[in-house]
Amino acid sequence: MGSGLASKYSVRWRESRASCHVSWSTIGLATFPREVEMASDDAEKIRVKREMEDNESENQSGSGKPPGMETPRRKKEEDIVEIPVWKRAFQRSAVWPDKDEFLDVIYWMQQALALIVGLLCGVLPLKGFLGFAAYGATSCLAVFWYSTNFQDVDLDDTFGDKTTVLKEGFPSSLATFLVTWIMVYTALHAF
Secondary structure, eight states, X not given: OHHHHHHHTTOOOOSOHHHHHHHHXXXXXXXXXXXXXXXXSHHHHHHHHHHHHHHHHHHHTTOOOOTTOSOOOOOOGGGOOOOOHHHHHHSTTOOOSSHXXXXXXXXXXXXXXXXXXXXXXXXXXXXXXXXXXXXXXXXXXXXXXXXXIISOOOHHHHHSSTHHHHHTTHHHHHHHHHHHHHHHHHHHHOO
């Protein structure tokens, strides 16, 4: 089975451990400590570390296979470590297993954006429709860009249509924008 696996993935054993490391890491069989350092996020580091420990225990039991030739074990449910929502919010192209968590991130992003645009509209003496238009355009464009370009979420497949994400938290963030805009404008320009 070991030679079949090697020919299947066309892995060539070279004298250098680094070359074996690169070729085995490309097919997902982590066996060397450098793999842990090279992992990009916490969940990947934990998964690689567990696989290394399992591989070491199999090697100690005398499986007879060279390092890296062990068959990968299946992931158990306790092996999957979930990245916190706030880390995924700032991670490009993050995986969102629960779409409600993604909508929560959109909600809080709308709130933060409402505060910032409200401050800007209050500092700049904007009045009337121009302030509303500035907030509406900024809010819709920022949410749409974040969802489609930064997070690479297919809005039609995930939510049914694009407007679901744009509507998430819009009424309450509009209230936050109005309160901030009115208070800052009144404090700076009314007296």
